[in-house]
Amino acid sequence: xxxxxxxxxxxxxxxxxxxxxxxxxxxxxxxxxxxxxxxxxxxxxxxxxxxxxxxxxxxxxxxxxxxxxxxxxxxxxxxxxxxxxxxxxxxxxxxxxxxxxxxxxxxxxxxxxxxxxxxxxxxxxxxxxxxxxxxxxxxxxxxxxxxxxxxxxxxxxxxxxxxxxxxxxxxxxxxxxxxxxxxxxxxxxxxxxxxxxx
Numbered sequence: 216x217x218x219x220x221x222x223x224x225x226x227x228x229x230x231x232x233x234x235x236x237x238x239x240x241x242x243x244x245x246x247x248x249x250x251x252x253x254x255x256x257x258x259x260x261x262x263x264x265x266x267x268x269x270x271x272x273x274x275x276x277x278x279x280x281x282x283x284x285x286x287x288x289x290x291x292x293x294x295x296x297x298x299x300x301x302x303x304x305x306x307x308x309x310x311x312x313x314x315x316x317x318x319x320x321x322x323x324x325x326x327x328x329x330x331x332x333x334x335x336x337x338x339x340x341x342x343x344x345x346x347x348x349x350x351x352x353x354x355x356x357x358x359x360x361x362x363x364x365x366x367x368x369x370x371x372x373x374x375x376x377x378x379x380x381x382x383x384x385x386x387x388x389x390x391x392x393x394x395x396x397x398x399x400x401x402x403x404x405x406x407x408x409x410x411x412x413x
Contacts, residue, residue: 267296271389282353290340299402301335321363332413376402
């Protein structure tokens, strides 16, 4: 084979090797991109399958038709909500317990009210679960206080930080017009005196 033909043949073979190597690299990069995209999709699906969502509500009658004012926090999501700090506020002012709420809103004096309360520190709410923060029955309490609270309960709000089992965390504030929870990197540590105690 003449030298010119040999050189052309070697150049062609070298080009084919480079082309094959380049195609292999491109295919590998595409496979890596597909794998990373599939992994991100799996992570999002997992996060969605354990996503908690807090909500706050109030009512003034129980299932038996008795007059009772309730303040409740529920988990309307699909996964458990680990509570990392719950605060109750009346017109923006912190209320540590039921007595604080009734004193601020309704002129409760030194006589204690008959209430049923629940604390929230370290609680986990399964999907569909509710914590009743505070119940005030009309029949066993001062009627004026009950009536005032029945009107003022709509000025009570909840601010809470909570996390999923994957340590994704959110800050919920029912006092905002847009009450959608905001994602946060982690929940702030609250002093015990700043948390709702019941």
